[in-house]
Amino acid sequence: NMSCLNCDTSCLSCNGPYNNNCTKCPVNQFYSYGVCENSCNSSQYLYSLNSTCLNCDSSCQTCNGSFSYQCLTCPAGSLFSYGSCINTCYSNQYVDSTNKYWLDCDLTCQTCNGPYSDNCTTCPAGLYFSYGSCINTCNSTQYINLSNYYCLNCDPSCNTCSGPSSYECLTCPSGTFFSYGSCINVCDSNEYLNSTNKYCLYCDTTCQNCTGPYSYQCITCLPGSFYSYGSCVGSCNSSQHLNSTNNSCLNCDPTCQTCSGSNSNACLTCPSGKFFSYGSCINVCSSNQY
Numbered sequence: 001n002m003s004c005l006n007c008d009t010s011c012l013s014c015n016g017p018y019n020n021n022c023t024k025c026p027v028n029q030f031y032s033y034g035v036c037e038n039s040c041n042s043s044q045y046l047y048s049l050n051s052t053c054l055n056c057d058s059s060c061q062t063c064n065g066s067f068s069y070q071c072l073t074c075p076a077g078s079l080f081s082y083g084s085c086i087n088t089c090y091s092n093q094y095v096d097s098t099n100k101y102w103l104d105c106d107l108t109c110q111t112c113n114g115p116y117s118d119n120c121t122t123c124p125a126g127l128y129f130s131y132g133s134c135i136n137t138c139n140s141t142q143y144i145n146l147s148n149y150y151c152l153n154c155d156p157s158c159n160t161c162s163g164p165s166s167y168e169c170l171t172c173p174s175g176t177f178f179s180y181g182s183c184i185n186v187c188d189s190n191e192y193l194n195s196t197n198k199y200c201l202y203c204d205t206t207c208q209n210c211t212g213p214y215s216y217q218c219i220t221c222l223p224g225s226f227y228s229y230g231s232c233v234g235s236c237n238s239s240q241h242l243n244s245t246n247n248s249c250l251n252c253d254p255t256c257q258t259c260s261g262s263n264s265n266a267c268l269t270c271p272s273g274k275f276f277s278y279g280s281c282i283n284v285c286s287s288n289q290y
Contacts, residue, residue, distance in 0.1 A: 059085045108134045157183045206232040255281045
């Protein structure tokens with residue numbers, strides 16, 4: 001029985017009696033897999049050349065084309081990344097938690113937690129991590145931690161350094177002095193200032209404080225020793241006497257061999273060829289002496 005039957009009223013042309021048997025739609029209607037719709041559904045996009053609604057890729061929630069990189073929004077459980085909906089971001093991306101997007105890190109970063117050059121969390125080979133940034137060389141006030149290639153700040157007292165502690169300085173800021181790895185305002189009492197390089201260097205071990213590195217450059221002496229013209233000695237030599245006021249050894253008068261004071265009348269003994277006379281050493285006894 002060859003009969004012509006009416007299409008469903010929603011169709012302009014059809015190949016069957018139902019509303020999903022349309023082959024062509026009226027003006028202002030859109031064809032969607034056999035059905036004529038007022039608008040495409042949310043998981044479809046409009047192919048404008050023939051007013052057809054086509055399904056998005058299954059990874060998309062909404063889209064503007066049929067491919068997986070033409071998503072506009074993503075379903076729950078996946079995140080948007082430059083047109084695609086993915087479950088896990090690429091290593092050089094981060095999650096924009098506000099709108100659930102995966103976004104690219106700054107080009108200097110290997111991984112990151114934000115879009116800026118100071119949002120890096122790790123760095124590419126050849127770059128050093130410095131407090132969120134990836135840099136070619138550490139700043140002058142930083143040192144390289146070789147275990148992880150991080151640039152870390154020197155102690156604030158240092159100008160440059162080899163490590164984080166205040167005793168790991170290499171150079172010092174203006175106005176401070178280098179002392180065996182530390183930068184200090186004043187040299188320690190057992191150090192002297194080398195004015196050439198602004199280093200504080202140790203005195204000779206015999207000195208308490210000093211003007212230079214040698215044993216004859218003492219200024220004061222340790223308890224139990226005596227100051228003798230720049231040196232610190234265990235006892236005054238035979239041609240000296242002890243000034244008990246400041247524990248210093250002072251030379252006898254040249255006429256004396258030994259003495260109790262610095263004057264020529266404070267001799268205790270005389271050199272060979274001299275005669276002792278009431279504290280003095282003389283060449284010839286006076287006429288009233290024998």
